[in-house]
Amino acid sequence: MDNNVGVYICSGCDIGKSLNVERLVNTAKDSFKPMVCLSHEAFCGEEGINLIKKDIAEKSVNKVVIAACSMRAKQDVFNFDPLNVHTERVNLREHVIWVSPPNDNNTQLLAEDNIGMGIARAKKAEFPEPLVQELNKTILVIGGGVTGLNSALNAEKAGYSVVLVEKKSNLGGFPYSKYKKWEANPPFDKNILIKNGMDELISGVENSKNIKIYKNSKIKSISGAPGRFNVEIESEGESNKIDNINENIGAIIVATGWKPYDAKKLDYLGYGLTPDILTNVELEELYSDLYQDGKNENFTIKRKSNGENVKSVAFLQCAGSRDENHLPYCSTVCCMSSLKEAALFRKNNPDANVYIIYKDIRTPGEYENFYRKMQDDEGLFLMKGIISDVSFDKGSNIISLKVKDTLFGGDIDLDVDMLVLAAGMVPNSGDFEAGPEVKLGSDNDSAANANGASCAATTTAGLSVLPNKSGILNLTYRQGKEMPDLAYGFPDSNFICFPYESRRTGIYPAGSVRAPMDAVFSVDDAKGAALKAIQCMEQTSRGRAVHPRSNDMTYPFFDLPRCTQCKRCTEECPFGAIDEDEKGTPKPNPERCRRCGVCMGACPVRIISFKNYSPDIIGSMIKSLYIPEDPTDENYRILVFACENDAYPALDILGLNKINLSSNIRVVPVRCLGSINNVWYADALSKGIDGILLLGCKFGDDYQCHFVKGSELASYRMGNLKETLTRLVLEEERVRQIQLEFSDYMKLPEIVDDFVNKIKSLGPNPYKGF
Amino acid sequence: MGTTTIKTDNDLIKYVKNVGESNFKKCFQCGTCSAVCPLSTEDRPFPRKEMIWAGWGLKEQLASDLDPWLCYYCGECSKNCPRKAEPGELMMSLRRFLISAYDWTGISKLLYKSKYAEYIALLIVAVVVFIEWAVLFGFSPASGASLNQLVSPEKIDYFFDWPMTAFLGVVLTSFIYNMYRKTVLSDKSVKIPLKLYFTEGWSLIFNFFTQYRYAKCDDGKEPFYKKLTDGKYNFWLTHLFLMISYVALFVGIVFFLDWFQKENSFPLLHIVLFDYFASIGLMFGTVYFVIKRLTKKIERSKFSHHTDWMFIILLFLTGFTGIILRAAIVYKLPVPWMFYLYLIHLLILFPMLVIEVPFSKWSHLAYRPMGIYFANLKEKAKNLSKQV
Known part of the structure; x- marks a missing residue:
């Protein structure tokens, strides 16, 4: 060349x-x-x-x-x-x-x-030599609920063929079995409840020539990569015969939805005392059954215990939600659904009083209109408070509630015929294989959120928690069968910048498996995920990267004959792109790759490189620097590795504001701090660089790293580096990592000055001039 | 801060909704209303607690509540309410509810519920007056006779004024006792020493004759004269003027009717106090309030219930016919004119007094000062028991 x-x-x-x-x-x-x-x-x-x-x-x-x-x-x-x-x-x-x-x-x-x-x-x-290939462009949609149906229909409209897999015998998901829903369009101020709004959607999907539907089916396994996924579907046909079907797939939308929180854990709220204490989902089923019984709108809701008309009912919001011992998050839909269920109660049992006891009513955006409208009903009573006791008297068949911290300025006692526990949603993102000792959320997340320091105790930074979950995707990836979680079972992605993304390229979660949401919001999610899936297939077939390094035509090259099978790249890839053979030799899948370079940073023998980004290229840049030997103040040289995503733009904005920065620094942009190979530190220090500053994204549970784990890995690897520095009788303070948000650009002069002064206090690099 | 056992009264919620235009169910208990209220205190955080009591139909709490009588509807709460729930209007509605709650006969409730009930009630009284008049004075005034010969003040006193006054006295007293029972006696948390009833008596009289709490409705820091010149006391002073005029005339007519029918006894007092001061007060006051209610520019006059209109119109007409009658006497118009004018005056006056005073809007004349009095008693008694 x-x-x-x-x-x-x-x-x-x-x-x-x-x-x-x-x-x-x-x-x-x-x-x-x-x-x-x-x-x-x-x-x-x-x-x-x-x-x-x-x-x-x-x-x-x-x-x-x-x-x-x-x-x-x-x-x-x-x-x-x-x-x-x-x-x-x-x-x-x-x-x-x-x-x-x-x-x-x-x-x-x-x-x-x-x-x-x-x-x-x-x-x-x-x-670059882009990997242009003829790839499969069929979208697999897992789950035939609101999100799945909308994804399938939108993808089909955009001209792509779709394979839809639904575990149940009918499409429509949870909303389909519900008696009534709130209307789908704002302003929601008429309290119109609609029945069977899904028929059109379902028939649209069922009648489409380009959507292949597998009902009563599950995913047995998924292997391959975007554009060449091989999906094994286990389909239960007539007379319970199980068929195994193989489909070639380009990209996957996961719309597996949610499941209700286990009501048995709500016994502290009286669940189980009497059949008249039921969950919101059970109430929906009750409505549905009552309607089905007579095919009549004018049914009366009766007590399960004795069949008498319900004269008073209390809804208990946040039952086991926003509670550290149960679901720490808000499921976002229970307030609206309780209000809707209350409206049905008031319509069908007009004499009944409906009480809603809440921590906060959360009816965001225009849903507020629904809430306001409901407030006008004189038979509906909304009460902020915290339930302190639920008791049941068998003789009188009355449920007694004690509520504390109310706005009556004290506690209240309330007797009701029926109690509805508005329990939350749990993402249907696979089950833990380890068994009951693995608690949802807590244990796993503390490890996932650990910073570099405590990561040193685990095998690889933050990655020891890769899920031992299975049951939904059943991937054959080296890093596990399901998408990695961020928290509480919801899939991990840089949610600030990239909704619908997961840490498995080409696999896009949407709807309530991604975050708790209702059917109205799921429709938008479905469209977003469909666009993402299409984008992925098109980009991949052109040999171009998907988000966030969109259009990058390079991909990592592995010089495998020199590989030592240390497995660092296969373990540390944030996107599970690299599988391995029995010996531990990496088997890269460029279609799954996001081009962050974390594998390149991980490799101790430096066999991983990109055409325009490699240990050697950056090393040459460092070696090209002129290092003056006079130990004067202005001759100190600080090498700055700046993340191209946030830190480099922050430096640009600082320039735009014309704010002076120390002239001692030399900035080398990197794809991600996770791509920094330890050899560059050696290159720099042996060249006579006095200090190295890493400017990258925040890590931790509210990380901002575009490649999820990159900045955290850099921090973890620096732990190893510091031992090496100590051995070389170099102060470990000569290398520092700063977590910088894009908006923190004004802090840069202080950060840099602070580091430069620190280096000056340490004196010049003793290896200068060698 | 004990435990409240929830017993909702849905009929009460409907009733309170009906007798005003507050959207109290919209309240989410942020407390802005109590925070901005110039009169609400930490111990009495109205109208916030009334909002939730009304929203939940807690009859027991509402019927024993004195705070609606302590509110003068400055409207700050309604202006600042983030939910447009109209707390000020709720306090008004609650006053209407309380009037019907103190009235053991149930008549008030009917009058507040339906304007037709009010028309019929007024009509019944008018018919009784008409029949009485027919029996006592007939409809053909003898020519040449003076007004006093045709309509003797004694007969008016014996057959109209005094029975009515006695009726009002008895009925209103029983209602006030009912109020006392509900608001003071039923409250087991406080026992009022007998002495307090007398030592606090001055506050009853002071408040009755000054309506000073109106002035406190404006908690701006400006000095008194500044507020006066800025017109911030206009409503209060007009109300006070109207009330004094009315009381003066009521006392004058009921107990010294002779004066009114004879033009020359105590001329100075008569001319200054009644012909000028009270007449002007009555006309100016009623017209002022009618204009306020029509223009709806201030919070207090934004909403008008049918009982508000009926009261102010009857009061205006009573005053107006009374003044014409008085002018006819002073300027010696033909006697038959006066005879019929007198009848018309009574046909308006009596229904108004008999219906409006005990059963409707006008009862606030008694309940307001009594409410303040009872509230003072309870507060003082509580402070005393704390000191012990």
């Missing part, structure tokens, strides 16, 4: 006024001998860009180094064919002149180093 480097140093945007561009050109020419080295007052202008294009066309320049603005700016202008021209952006504007004093020697040195690093990287970088 020819290495025809062209260096284009822009003097626009005040770069020319703050730096000696002529000197930059000469230094670049002298030090790196590029084929072309030019300066111009605006390379983004027509004249400037044509200069570059001319060089590409006439002089066969294939490595274009543009020293101008941030790589995040003008991407539409500097967009040369990536398969034949490598474009390297050197940030002289945001990271140099906007944060450093003009016409200063240190500023000039910073610019020279940045250009040097850019050229070093360009020289080493190869052109």
Whole structure:
């Protein structure tokens, strides 16, 4: 491959006024001998860009180094064919002149180093060879409830064929069996309850030629990767005959919904004392049965215990929800459903008083109108309070409630005929195989949320908790059978940025398995997940990455003959992309890969690389730096590994605000802190770098890492690094990781100054000049 | 702060909803109403607790509650309520409920429920007056006779004024006793020493004649004169003016009817107090309130129940016919005119007094000061027992 480097140093945007561009050109020419080295007052202008294009066309320049603005700016202008021209952006504007004093020697040195690093990287970088393949583009939808049906229908409308798997004998899920639902469209202020609103949806799916439906079916196993999933479906046919069917699938939407929280655990609220104490789901079933019995709207709700008309009923909200001992979260639907059930009660038993005892009524958005409308009913009584006792008197057949912390300014006693426990939703995301000792939420999450320090006790950072769950997807992946959870059984994804994502590429949870939600919200979720699935199949077949490195055409290359089977890459990949054979040799699946480079960072023998991002490429950038040997203040050199997702943009914004930053730092953008290979620390320290600062995303249970575990892994690996430093008689404080949010850019000068001062107090790197 | 046993009375909720325009069921107990109320205190967080009692139909608590009588409907609560639940209007509705709760005859409840009931009640009294008049004075005034010869003040006193006053006295007293029973005697948490009834007596009289709590409805920090010149006391002063005028006329007419039918006894007192002060007070006051109720610009006058309208209209008409009659006497108009004018005046006056005073809007004349009096008694007694 020819290495025809062209260096284009822009003097626009005040770069020319703050730096000696002529000197930059000469230094670049002298030090790196590029084929072309030019300066111009605006390379983004027509004249400037044509200069570059001319060089590409006439002089066969294939490595274009543009020293101008941030790589995040003008991407539409500097967009040369990536398969034949490598474009390297050197940030002289945001990271140099906007944060450093003009016409200063240190500023000039910073610019020279940045250009040097850019050229070093360009020289080493190869052109991506995207993995373009003919792939399967059928979407598998697991679950035939509201979300599943809507996903299937939307995918079909977009022109894709769908395979729908439903475990029950009918489609429609839970809402289908319900007697009545609230209306689907705002403003919800008429308290209209609708019956059988799903028939049209179900028949739409059933009549579609492009949707293949397997009822009474389960997923036996899923293997492969996006675009080439092999799905084994276990289908119960007529006369209980079990058929095993294989389907080739492109992407998967998981719409397995929810199951009610185990009511037996609600015995402290009286469940089990009498059949008149029932859960919200049981009440829905009761309504449904009463309607089915007479096919008549005008039924009366009777007590299960003695068949008499119900004259008073209490709904107890948050029964076992928002409670650390049960479900710590809010299921979001129970307030609306209790209000709806109350409306039915008032309609069918007009003499009955309905009491709703709540911690908070949560009817978000326009649902508030439904609540307000219900408030007007003089037979409905809403009471904030906490239930302190439920007792049942057999003789009088009366349920007595004691409620404390009420707004009556004291406790209340309330006698009712029927008590409804509004229990929460549990995601139907598979069951733990370990048995009853594995508690939902608590134990597993504390480990999942542990920071780097306590992770050292486990085999690999945070990954010891990969689920031993099964029953839904039954993946044949090395990292487990189901999607990893974030908390309480809900699938993990960077939910701030990417709803519908999971940590299994090409598998998109939607609806109430993703987060508690009602049917109205599930419809939107279904559309989102369908779009995600389509995007994944299309991108993958073009050899391009999906979110968050959308369109990246590189993928990791494993130089397997040199592999030591340490299994770090297979364990640490946040997306479970890498399987392994019996010996432990990794079996990469590029279609599952998100291109974060965590495997590259993990590999101790450095056999994993991308065409334009590898231990060697970044190492060369570090080695290209000029390290002055005079131990003066301005000669300290701090290497900053900045995450491209948040930290690098934060530096850009700081520049935009023209706030000065120490000129001692040299910024190397990385795909993720998790991609930092320990060899780079060695490269830097042996080069004479005085300190290394890692700027990356927050980790922990409210992590912001775009690759879920990257920043946490970096922190964990630094634990190992510090031992090495100590052995080399280097202070461990020379390496520091800072968790930075994008919006924290104003803190950057302080963070950097603080670290620079720390390094100065330690003195220069003793290996300087070796 | 004991335990409340919930016994909801759904009919009560409907009734309270019916006799006003409060959306008290919309309340979610944020407490803004009590926080902004200039009169509510920490021990008496009204109207917040009334909102929840009404919402839950807790009759026992509501019937024994004195706080509605302590509220003067400045409307701050309604203005600030985040749910537009109209707490101020609820307090008004509760006053209507309390009037019917103190009335053991059940008549008030009927009048509040239906405006037709009110029309019929007024009509019945008017018919009785008409018959009495027919029997006593007939309908053909003898020519040449003076008004006093045709309609003797003694007969009016004996057959109209005094029986009516006695009726009002007995009925109202029994209602007030009922109020006392429900609000003070039934409250087992407080025992009122006999001495207090006398020492607190001044507050009854003071409040009756000054309605000073009206002034407290504005808790702005400006000095008195500033509020006065800014018109912040207009409502209070007009109400006070109207009330004093009415009381003066009532006492004057019932006990000194001679004066009114003879134009020249105690001319100065008569002219100043009745012909000018009280007449102006009555006309100005009623017209002022009618305008307020029509324009609906201030919270207190935003909603008008049919009993409000009936009361203010009857009061205006009574005053108006009375003044015309008085003018006819002073300016010596033809006697038959006066004769019939007198009849019309009585046909309006008596229904108004007999129906409105004990059974409807006008009973607040007695309940308001009594409510404040009882509340003071309870509070003082509580403080005394705390000191012990």
